[in-house]
Amino acid sequence: MASLNVGNLGEYLREQRRNAQxxxxxxxxxxxxxxPYLSQIERGLRKPxxxxxxxxxxxxxxxxxxxxxxxxxxDAERDRDEVETRAVILADPTLNERQKQVLLQIYESFRKENGFGVGEAVEDLGEGAAEEAPDDTDVPSDTVVRGTRTAGGSDAGPRRTAG
Structure with a gap:
């Protein structure tokens, strides 16, 4: 079976799988x-x-x-900056899931404020893909980006009050 041209998807998946142990x-x-199907994807034999x-x-x-x-x-060129930024945030092992979502919401609100569309990269991929790009950009008023205080009141860093 000849290898398909799916970029370096298979290698990347293998690397991510190994990183996740x-x-x-x-x-x-x-x-x-x-x-077997996942193995074929990693070897570049199948395009999922x-x-x-x-x-x-x-x-x-x-x-x-x-x-x-x-x-x-x-389209890698059109969406590269947004996708890479989101990927870095989502891959950061020092942040919990709530912190990642809040940070993404703040990032997306700044993009909207500056006239850039948010979530355009996933709009044609169906409902499941939209879970990766939250539409709600309202950040709780007591959220602190530095430190980790969220609306739930939990924190792992210095306690601060939003003003």
Whole structure:
């Protein structure tokens, strides 16, 4: 079977899987795809659908948009800056999920304020992909970006009061 031109998707997936310390079988189970199919994707023998990429991204806890770009589903040039910024935020192991979502909301609100569309990279990929790009840019008034205080009142850093 000849290798398909899917960029470096397979290599990237293998690297992300190893970084997450998951075996091929563990990732396949978590993503709900077969072990042989995932192996073929990693070796560049299969080009997965956006839905499969989303499942794999969710299992790896990485940005689905990054996988879409690497698979050639999204236009890399048009969406590169936004996708890379979102990917870096989502991949940061020092932030919890709530902190990542708040940071993404702040980032997206600044993009809107500056006249750039938000979530355009995922608008044509279906409902599941939209989960990766929250539409709600309202950030709770007591959110502190530096430190980790959120509307829930939990924090892992210095306690600060928003003004």
């Amino acid at each position: 998951l075996s091929l079988r563990q990732l396949a189970d978590a993503a709900g795809v077969s072990n 659908s956006a839905e499969v990429l989303q499942q794999v991204a969710k299992a790896l806890r990485i940005s689905a948009e990054t996988l879409y770009v690497r698979a050639g589903i999204l």
